[in-house]
Amino acid sequence: MSSPTVNASELDPPRPILKLQRVRKTFQGQVVLDDLDLEIGAGEFLSLLGPSGCGKTTTLNLVAGFLKADAGYISLRGALSNELPPQKRKLGMVFQSYALFPHMTVFDNVAYGLHRRGVPSGQVSDRVAAMLDLVRLGQAQGKYPSQLSGGMQQRVALARALVTEPDLLLLDEPLSNLDAALRKDMQVEIKHIQERLKVATLLVTHSQEEALVMSDRMAVMRGGRIERIGPPHTVYSDPRTAFVCTFVGDANLFEARVAAHEGTPRLMVGDWAVLADGPLPEQAGTLGIAVRPEHIAIAPAGMASGDNVLSGSVSDTIFKGSNILYEVRVGDRDILVLGLPKIGEAPFARGDAVSIAFSRKAVILLAGAGHG
């Protein structure tokens, strides 16, 4: 019995499986992809994260060959592939709608790609069975897709895409049709399968959670461009732009002035001085800064300590079980603070006078002005 493995040979030098260079796509004169650059290495899990309509599906369709790029280069396994038809790209793809063939059984759905690639029929049933075992659907071989639940259909789609042992797997919002609990399970399951088969994966999603949980690297897209790319932790802690900062996680954004103070530049938000790490621009000007809610501590009035301390009053509380989101009114600003419920202590109530504090390391400097 052959177990499905991918021949991502360790001897090969790490060269990109997929490389997009200055790829452009317009629909009826409207620019949808604007000089997009992207690279995926062998075995890597890369997510494209962005709001709906930013061009994620278009990117995937270009990679799959369903659309033609107006300009730029698409290379697969080191060979220029702009004109290669989808049939010859040797990719696996899971569609948002799953796109299962409704008139074929689960077995026939999964076997379809093997037959098209001319795999001898003696091997087909073994490989299909092995793949269905991997996605825990061994019992469903003879069923039709309409007899399966959404999660099972999703796993059939995954099995169908992987059984041909592609070295690049494309996933277009694969989890968006599942309910929340199932989605969490599938995130982990897909990630495990991907690591086991060592297949390079390009995931398209608008859910930051999916991208953060599953990716080796994530690319945040906006308006047909990649605004930030890197490992999830790096993108989260150093988002660079206000858009990335608020799209990945929550953040309090401020517009700060850089003013000279006793010979060194200093950040001013309104009339309070903000202590921050990192290089400040030498010349005076404005700058966006951000502080994440979970980096701000909240305490009864006068009890907080840190590099930056502000006092205000609680204007709203949202209890979420494991944590509490406070909205604290400071001057004319509302600042979001994420607090943890403490054993034996009641959370702060609306109207309570509080102090909030954050360290200078928590201040994220953004490119350009704040508030987008």
Place this chain on the structure above:
Amino acid sequence: MAEGTATRVTRAGESMRGWVLFIAPIVLLLIVFFVVPLVDLLSLSLTEHKPGPRDPNAALTLVNFVKILGDPFYLAMAGNSLLLGLLTVIATLLIGYPVAFYLTRSSGWERTLISVACLLPIFTNLIVGILGWYILLLPFGVFQQLLSALGLVDGPIQWIRSSSALVAVLTYEHLPFAILILASTIQNVPQDKINAARILGASMPRIVWSLMLPLTAPGLIASAILVFSLSVSSYLIPILIAGPRTQVLPISIFSYSSELLNRPMASTLAFILLVMVAACTYSAVLVANRLTRRGSWEMV
């Protein structure tokens, strides 16, 4: 408990009555214009032909059926009609499916052009359409002259009375209906499913065979049934294109009822035509369902 059951029964009774009211007009219409004439047709076909007014107490007899089913002439005629219907269905589907496929993938002026070309023949008077073909197909007509000018044929060719001309005109008349039905079912096949087959390595002919045909089977059956029943029961097109001596059932039915005034024979032939269409329709549905394994799966 008992009370609850009683209320439920009354409610069910009320909703029943609502339904009856709702479908009453259509049932009435069916009875008056379909069931009654059909029963009358059948009873007429079971009486012997006698000159003069219809005898309400005539004895029931199978003599007409025996006469027709025992006569090779009529059997050949029924076979002719059947063949004509089948050939027209095949020609219509062979032309209509690619056009419908193209129609669903096109946009802009191409789409408009095909749509208008499909709709115009429906709105054109049947006689006008047939006359147009008549002019084209006549000896020394437009086709003839064109082919002669190209040096492809020499002298007149007998097109106008041929059965291929008959199939051509029947196809032309019924193609628009088939295209409209097919286009709407082809449109319903999600592009994602086609793309999934492409990325799995399926060639275009393979996609048509393994995906499009099974998924559009309902539209294929519907248009085949429509075209078949319209073609085998067409009277004007055979008589104008192929002539009054053409051996098809409708012409014979007409001549028995209007020229020979033998209503029982006309009814018998009409009844046989009806049974033929019903049997073909039913077996087409059965065969197509078996081929596409319909009934075991649903579109997802």
